[in-house]
Amino acid sequence: RIMPEETTSRPHIVTCTAPVNIAVVKYWGKRDEDLILPISSSLSVTLHQDQLKTTTTVAISTSFKVDRMWLNGKEEDITHPRLQSCLREIRRLARKRRNDGEPDSTESTGLSHKVHICSVNNFPTAAGLASSAAGFACLVYSLAQAFGVEGDLSGIARQGSGSACRSMYGGFVQWIMGNRDDGKDSIAQQVEPESHWPELRILVLVASAKRKPIGSTSGMQTSVQTSVLLKHRAESVVPHRMDKMIKAVQKRDFAAFAEITMKDSNQFHATCLDTYPPIFYLNSVSQQIIHLVHRYNGHYRESRVAYSFDAGPNAVIFTLQQHVPEFVRVVQHFFPPDTNGEDFIKGLPVKGAAISEELKEAIGLEPTPNGINYIISTKAGPGPCIIEDSSQHLLSPDGFPKKVTGSNPS
Amino acid sequence: RIMPEETTSRPHIVTCTAPVNIAVVKYWGKRDEDLILPISSSLSVTLHQDQLKTTTTVAISTSFKVDRMWLNGKEEDITHPRLQSCLREIRRLARKRRNDGEPDSTESTGLSHKVHICSVNNFPTAAGLASSAAGFACLVYSLAQAFGVEGDLSGIARQGSGSACRSMYGGFVQWIMGNRDDGKDSIAQQVEPESHWPELRILVLVASAKRKPIGSTSGMQTSVQTSVLLKHRAESVVPHRMDKMIKAVQKRDFAAFAEITMKDSNQFHATCLDTYPPIFYLNSVSQQIIHLVHRYNGHYRESRVAYSFDAGPNAVIFTLQQHVPEFVRVVQHFFPPDTNGEDFIKGLPVKGAAISEELKEAIGLEPTPNGINYIISTKAGPGPCIIEDSSQHLLSPDGFPKKVTGSNPS
Structure with missing residues (x-):
């Protein structure tokens, strides 16, 4: 039990939530490691926070001696450069705001105030979902609320984790690479x-990964250094693809959206294979899901379903609402779970469906029992939110974690 | 038992052998499907025929009514366009030679003569080794001998199977893409x-493939049509890589040879993944072999071993003679065969070797029993050869197969 320090005033406390996002035009490769500037633009769909979110509480007080942070119940080293970048940039904006003579919106924007940060995910770390985007987006959004900073904060979230900038908005979000050195x-x-x-629906097929793949930070460094195909992709393929993807989203053209999504996922993994030594994120289950999707679409002679794979084993499936029940049934047929199917589908409810023998034959894969652990059924959702209900704060009125478990939930 | 037809004269019979080759700068993609013209140059090592070869006997006679062909004991359709291309081109050269007034070198260059062709491989089809290169090289070389045609024949072999042109020479062979439309x-x-x-040694790790992968002819068609990375590779990467590879071979610089070989294999498979729908030739065993090689080299802080994968599951390993015993032992440790090791290594004898615990730990893979069926140990070898010993002919003096088994020797 951590005891509260001597306090001179009650901490100012805010709690916010932020979403996960899945890129459909992928980000891979930095042109500046410190500022986290990418070699190409990217585009993502923000997932709904009802299924996947990070919650962060920030407390600021003159009584705190040092900045501290608790992540999933465990105290983390706050001196991590990327955390420090976000803290420094938010304080710089707060200072700028004060120097510009704007009235303080809260009583607590004192720049000498130290912060306590407490953050949890509502999904297990073991799910292998990239939590850094939601985590840094939530951190920056919460800090900004606490210090009374407004305006676009994506450039600060970017300095925590590149893809975090896209979690600062809901719906369909582009990260414009920019050209400036700063x-x-x-x-x-x-x-x-x-x-x-x-109508757009998203299914996260959580794979049972045996080995931990190489991390995206070091992976993309090696790719930038060694892959000539990545350089070509960034310079000559992505700009055109961004234009096409934005148009597909604006027109709600699922066939175009699906094709660009799949091609871009494949090309990202192609540049990983062109990296030296090569990086593999797709395993045999991933390959089977790719075959399954192409054969499913082939059977119906239209792109009803699209896959996307990030720097990990999970498949993210995009489809339209009306195709969800059948497609989920197909996944369940070819990746039969040990469970009776109740626990297999989490998130938005999925109706039961039958699948025809013709469809099974058209797909024609050998079933792989337990190849997929479970499915998270979700959809596009909003950007970060403020939680007004103070009972939801992760920090007590004294500014310390309400409960310290010492390990991840899950 | 096929009975000989009525004969007016004894057939003129020749028998030749031709080698398999393994590309270290890969050929993938045609700019002309009929003439088999590639979108980039390539470079290969010709494997020794003591381990892997095709043997072909050609008989020509005025008494034959039609051209016929037997492949691994089974009669094949001689009207296949690529077979016809080779026959037509050899006859054209023979006609040209006669019209140029050169004396016939044999009594049998009559252009009205029909041919009987009989061909066998000394390796099982099930090994998954691309036999078309050796097969077409042997066909063209044998036909040229029978019709008394001389000079470079690689342009004709190319029209049978692109990579067959490289099997027309021994050692290290480049296929120059050329620019002409014809x-x-x-x-x-x-x-x-x-x-x-x-000192260069080659180990073919014959993998146990479950599914037959997509054929190279249709695969490369789809890649040319859909992969923007393949276009970039052909135009901007391969020319430079060819120069570097030729220099590495000339200087016997194994480290440079190994690095280009591995990078080029990876880039070829990257363009397969950038193909839409994507093509996978690397399975989980391939991925493990790639990891194993990089960790093996990493342990010794030098490139002692290189891998290359074609459009199939087999790994081809290049190394130097002194590293063969240890590396084979490493492969046997991480892919333990059911057999006691006697049958596991075919071809050039491999001495026994011990491997250290440090090396095993440095590689640190989970062993995969029976991931590799067997290893063919071989080296670089000569181009096509004429077999003078008439007892080796696959056709009887009457021009018909000595024995028709009706199935592959396997």
Whole structure:
């Protein structure tokens, strides 16, 4: 039990949530490691926080001696350079705001105030979902609320984790690479809000990975250094693909959206294979899911389903609402789970469906029992939110964690 | 039992052998499907025929009514366009030779003569080794002998199977892509003979493939149509890589040879993944072999071993003679065969060797029993050869197969 320090005033406390996002035009490769500036633009779909979110509480007080942070119940080293970048940039904006003579919106924007940060994910770390985007987006959003900072914060979130900038907005979001050396023009922008395409559904197929793959930070460094195909992709393929993807989203053209999504996922993994030594994120289950999707679409002679794979084993499936029940049934057929199917599907409810023998034959894969652990059924959702209900704070009124478990939930 | 037809004269019979070759700068993609003209140059090592070869007997006679062909004991359709291309081109050269007034070198260059062709491989089809290169090289070489045609024949072999042109020479061979529309400058040339680098050794790790992968002909068509990375590779990467590879071979610089070989294999498979729908030739065993090689080299802080994968599951390993015993032992440790090891290694004898615990730990893979069926130990070898011993003919003096088994020898 950590005891509260001597306090001179009650801490100012805010709690916010932020979403995970899945890139459909992938980000891979930095042109500046410190500022986290990418070699190409990217575009993502923000996932709904009802299924996947990070919650962060920030407390600021003159009584705190040092900045501290607790992540999933465990105290983390706050001196990590990327955490420090976010803290420094938020304080710089707060100072700028004060120097510009704007009235303080809260009583707590004192720049000498130290912060306590407490953050949890509502999904297990073991799911292998990249939590750094939601985590840094939530951190920056919460800090900004606490210090009374407004305006676009994606450029600060970017300095925590590149893809975090895209989690600062809901719906369909592009990260414009920018050209400036100081990175001021490398920011995220909403292309369309989540309400724009209500039929779009997202299924995260959580794979049972045996080995931990190489991390994205060091992976993309090696790719930038060694892959000539990545350089060509960044310079000559992505700009055109961004234009096409934005148009597909704006027109809600699922066939175009699906094709670019799959091609871009494949090309990202191709550049990983062109890296030296090569990086493999796709395993045999991933390959089977890719075959399954192409044969499923081939059977119906239209792109009803698209896959996307990040720097890990999970498949993210995009489809339209009306195709979800059948496709989920197909996945369940070819990756039969040990469970009776109740626990297999999490998130948005999925209706039961039958699948025809013709479809099974058209797909024609050998079933792989337990190849997929479970499915998270979700959709596009909003950007970061403020939680007004103070009972939801992760920090007590004294500014210390309400409960310290010492290990990850899950 | 096929009975000989009525004969008016004894057939003129020749028997030749031709080698398999393994590309270290890969050929993938045609700019002309009929003439088989590639979108980039390539470079290969010709494997020794003591381990892997095709043997072909050609008989020509005025008494034969039609051209016929037997492949591994089974009669094949001679009207296949690529077979017809080779036959037509050899007859054209024979006619040209006669019209140029050169004396016939044999009594049998009559252009009205029909041919009987009989061909066998000394390796099982099930080994998954691309037999078309050796097969077409042997066919063209044997036909040329029978019809008394001389000079470079790689341009004709190319029209049977692209990579067959490289099997027309021994040692280290480049296929120069050429620029002409008629393909006359798209030919193979020997870079160095097999005697140039006697320490070089080649291990074919024959994998146990479950599914037959997509064929190279249709695979490369789809890649040319859909992969933007393949276009970039052909135009901007391969020319430079060819120069570097030729220099590495000339200088017997194994480290450079190994690095280009591995990078080029990876880039070829990257373009397969960038193909839409994507093509996978590397399975989980391939991925493990790639990891194993990089960790093996990493342990010794030098490139002692290189891998190369074609459009199939087999790994081809290049190394120097002194490293063969240990590396084979490493492969046997991480891919333990059911057999006691006697049958595991075929071809050139491999001495026993011990491996250290440090090395095993440095590689640190989970062993995969029976991931590799067996190893063929071989080296660089000569180009096609004439077999003078008439007892080796696959056709009887009457021009029909000595024995028709009706199935592959396997």
